[in-house]
Amino acid sequence: MKLGLGWKLYGDGSAPPPGAVVKPDERLSWGRTAGLGAQHVVAMFGATFVFPIVMGLDPNLAIMMSGIGTILFLLIVKGKIPSYLGTSASFVGAVTAIRAAGGDSATVTGAILVAGAVLALSGVLIHLLGPHVILKAFPPAVTGAVVMLIGFNLAPVVATAYWPYDQWIGLLTMGFVVLATVLLRGFLGRITILLGLIFGFVMSWLFDRVFGMASVPGDEPGSVVDAFRVDLSGVAEASWIGLPSFHAPDFQTSAILVALPAVIALIAENAGHVKAVQEMTGEDLDPHMGRAIFADGVATTLASSVGGSPTTTYAENIGVMAATRIYSTAAYYVAAIVAILFGLCPKFGALIAATPSGVLGGITVVLYGMIGLLGAKIWVENRVDFANPVVLVPLAAGLIAGIGGVEVAFTDTFVINGIALGTIITLVGYHLLVWLAPEHMVPRPVGARPEGDEGAGIMVVGTGDDTALPEAAKEERAVEGADKEGPDRT
Numbered sequence: 123m124k125l126g127l128g129w130k131l132y133g134d135g136s137a138p139p140p141g142a143v144v145k146p147d148e149r150l151s152w153g154r155t156a157g158l159g160a161q162h163v164v165a166m167f168g169a170t171f172v173f174p175i176v177m178g179l180d181p182n183l184a185i186m187m188s189g190i191g192t193i194l195f196l197l198i199v200k201g202k203i204p205s206y207l208g209t210s211a212s213f214v215g216a217v218t219a220i221r222a223a224g225g226d227s228a229t230v231t232g233a234i235l236v237a238g239a240v241l242a243l244s245g246v247l248i249h250l251l252g253p254h255v256i257l258k259a260f261p262p263a264v265t266g267a268v269v270m271l272i273g274f275n276l277a278p279v280v281a282t283a284y285w286p287y288d289q290w291i292g293l294l295t296m297g298f299v300v301l302a303t304v305l306l307r308g309f310l311g312r313i314t315i316l317l318g319l320i321f322g323f324v325m326s327w328l329f330d331r332v333f334g335m336a337s338v339p340g341d342e343p344g345s346v347v348d349a350f351r352v353d354l355s356g357v358a359e360a361s362w363i364g365l366p367s368f369h370a371p372d373f374q375t376s377a378i379l380v381a382l383p384a385v386i387a388l389i390a391e392n393a394g395h396v397k398a399v400q401e402m403t404g405e406d407l408d409p410h411m412g413r414a415i416f417a418d419g420v421a422t423t424l425a426s427s428v429g430g431s432p433t434t435t436y437a438e439n440i441g442v443m444a445a446t447r448i449y450s451t452a453a454y455y456v457a458a459i460v461a462i463l464f465g466l467c468p469k470f471g472a473l474i475a476a477t478p479s480g481v482l483g484g485i486t487v488v489l490y491g492m493i494g495l496l497g498a499k500i501w502v503e504n505r506v507d508f509a510n511p512v513v514l515v516p517l518a519a520g521l522i523a524g525i526g527g528v529e530v531a532f533t534d535t536f537v538i539n540g541i542a543l544g545t546i547i548t549l550v551g552y553h554l555l556v557w558l559a560p561e562h563m564v565p566r567p568v569g570a571r572p573e574g575d576e577g578a579g580i581m582v583v584g585t586g587d588d589t590a591l592p593e594a595a596k597e598e599r600a601v602e603g604a605d606k607e608g609p610d611r612t
Contacts, residue, residue, distance in 0.1 A: 125197050129452050142447065146204045146403065149452040158448060159456025162206055166436050166457070169315055169489075170208035174431045175477060176486060177217040178227060183366035184209050186465020187430035189458035191421030195435075196458075198417035201451045202410045203399055204443065206458075207421050210434035211489065212384040212391070213237070215275040219540045220377045227429065232371035233381035235426040241385050242419025248389075249412025256393055256411075262504035263565065264552050265390040266497040267517045268383055271524040271544045273494025280486050288336055288351060288480025291329060295322035295484025303488075315485060322481030326351035338479060351478040360472035366465055369429035379538060383545035388434055390500065392418055395435040402440075403449050512559045516551030520544040 132144050135151030149155050166188070174184035191207040217230050225233075248255055260268075285292045299318035306314060329336070330350045338349050392415045400407040407414075414435070422432045439457075443449050464470055500506075508514050522528070524544020532538070538546070556564055 125200055127201065129450065132450075138448070143403075144448040144450050146201055146405075146449045146451045149450045150448070155450065155452050156456050158446065158450070158453035159460060161446075162439050162453055162457035163460050166206050166208040166439055166461075169211070169436070170461075172315060172319065172482075172485060172489070173209040173211050173214060175482065176214055177230065177431065178221060179230070179431050180367045180429065182465050182468065182470065183368070183429060184425075184431040184465075185461050185470075186366055187421075187425035187428070188433060189461030189465065191425055191433045192454060192458040192461070194421050194424070195414070195417040196451055196454060198420065199410055199413045202405070203396060203407055203414050204449045204451045204454055205395060205399065205414070205435040206439040206454055207418065207433040208436040208439075210384070210388065210422070210432040212269075212272055212387040212434065213381060213432045214490075215272045215541050216381040216384055219275075219380050219542075223376070225374065225377050226372075228369055228372035229374050229377045231369070231426040231429050232373040233377040234432045235371050235423055236373065236378045237381045237385050238419050238422030238424075238426055238432065240382060240419070241388055242416050242423060244385065244389055245412050245414070245416025245419055247412070248415055253393065253408050253411045256389060260386050260389060260549075261552070261565065262500050263506045263513045263517060264549055265386060266500035266504075266506065267520055267548045268386045268497070268541075268545050269390070269500060270494050270497030271521065271541050271548075272384065272387055273490050273492070273497065274521075274525050275541050275544075277490065277525075280483055280490060284479050284483030284486060287338055288326075288329075288478065288483065291322060291326055291351065291478060291480030292483035292487070294325050295481050296487045297484075298322075299485060299488045315489065318485055318488075319477065319481060322478065322484060323352065326478040326481060336480075351480065352476065354473070354476055356472040356476060357469055360469040362467060362469050364466065364468045366468070367429065371426060371429070380540065380542045383541050384432075386545065386549075388418065388422075389415060392435055395440060399440060399443070399449075402444060402447075507565060510563060510565060512555045512563050513552070513565055516548055516555060519551060520546075520548030523547050 129147055129149040132138060132148040132150055135149075135154065137150065137154065138144055144150065150158070170188050171181040171185055174181040188206075188208050192205075195203075195205060195207050213234055216233065220230050220233060295318055298321045299314055302314040302317055306317075330352055335348045336351055338347060338351065393411060396407050396411045396414050418434060422434075425431060425433055439454075501508075506513060508517075521544060524541055524547075527540065528543060530538045530543060
């Protein structure tokens with residue numbers, strides 16, 4: 123079976139001329155390929171280790187499993203879809219809810235493992251039935267609401283878990299990330315979270331020198347102690363080479379129900395990224411979309427089975443390809459191997475774990491808001507009609523129930539709330555109303571024409587793909603997007 127491991131040398135292996143494209147099955151010289159791999163490592167690095175910290179999981183293990191997951195992904199898609207699998211943000215809200223209910227890391231990874239298995243099965247179904255089933259099961263209105271739930275449900279975490287410990291460092295870090303995202307261009311503009319982390323570390327060190335100790339979280343949950351913001355004693359004690367911390371998952375039904383809604387967001391995210399790569403490479407990747415979703419599910423299942431973080435394809439690395447026009451999967455194998463080596467360095471993990479709470483507060487304010495607004499982005503790109511009560515009513519009810527903390531208790535130990543409840547209300551309510559509504563009120567996909575009209579089409583969730591739009595609409599979209607530099611970062 124061809125696994126996409128045989129790369130043809132592009133020309134003489136030197137840098138391609140401006141405008142030229144290096145295809146996924148091609149490569150430059152190994153020296154240049156290694157350099158490209160390093161770029162992909164930097165691009166995925168910030169979010170891949172920040173999200174495990176936020177979820178209370180081992181960042182070293184997350185980095186290592188991201189490399190293993192990427193290799194597994196590339197093998198499953200047979201090298202057709204160049205992508206890097208970093209830590210997924212879609213589970214952050216669920217993990218927060220699970221821990222708030224008393225769950226530990228084993229419960230968290232058990233819930234993620236089941237969600238990963240469901241994602242893998244979804245990929246198999248999509249491969250067998252065709253990518254159009256994504257839109258039928260999870261239309262843009264529903265997908266946008268679920269993504270918004272995942273992001274905005276995290277707002278209390280910032281307000282209670284990070285920000286109060288050091289509001290001024292949080293404010294400075296947040297301000298830096300916001301300004302850097304707008305002012306920095308090119309590659310630096312794509313790693314602003316990593317730059318914000320570095321900035322926050324430096325400012326925390328300066329505050330320690332100028333203002334002395336601060337109230338920081340203690341070793342016991344909920345405890346507070348006076349200490350310096352930056353404590354690198356754990357880095358000095360950690361060894362240079364060693365295995366990260368593994369643990370077995372534990373399966374709790376209530377936790378699993380909380381984590382399952384993230385599957386919807388991951389299906390939409392993967393589909394959007396496949397379409398973005400398709401537009402850049404000019405290759406028809408729709409037949410491989412099911413494989414990509416299956417591969418992400420398998421990688422998430424494998425990572426969580428040993429205590430690692432969930433994975434997803436990364437838009438940051440798609441942005442690197444858009445900037446370089448080099449789509450060689452060889453560079454991703456290099457990046458994956460580098461990530462695995464980083465994961466085998468406990469000293470590196472100890473440095474990440476020393477991130478001050480104020481820095482995390484400043485970063486998560488931006489990150490959580492961006493996750494939530496991606497839901498609105500899906501609505502806008504797919505022109506969701508909120509004047510239609512079939513759309514408006516179930517989404518309104520689901521969002522308020524999910525974000526507001528409404529609970530439905532079946533027993534003393536089995537309670538559905540937060541993201542899980544909001545998703546159920548949105549998904550069931552939407553499809554029920556579509557089934558009951560008269561024909562003229564049934565929402566139609568962007569570009570769909572009345573029944574019987576030839577050429578009707580659909581837009582894939584969250585991709586901005588114009589294949590289904592009339593020519594005039596395509597021209598309008600082209601003018602609006604003419605100044606964009608590649609795909610949006612997520």
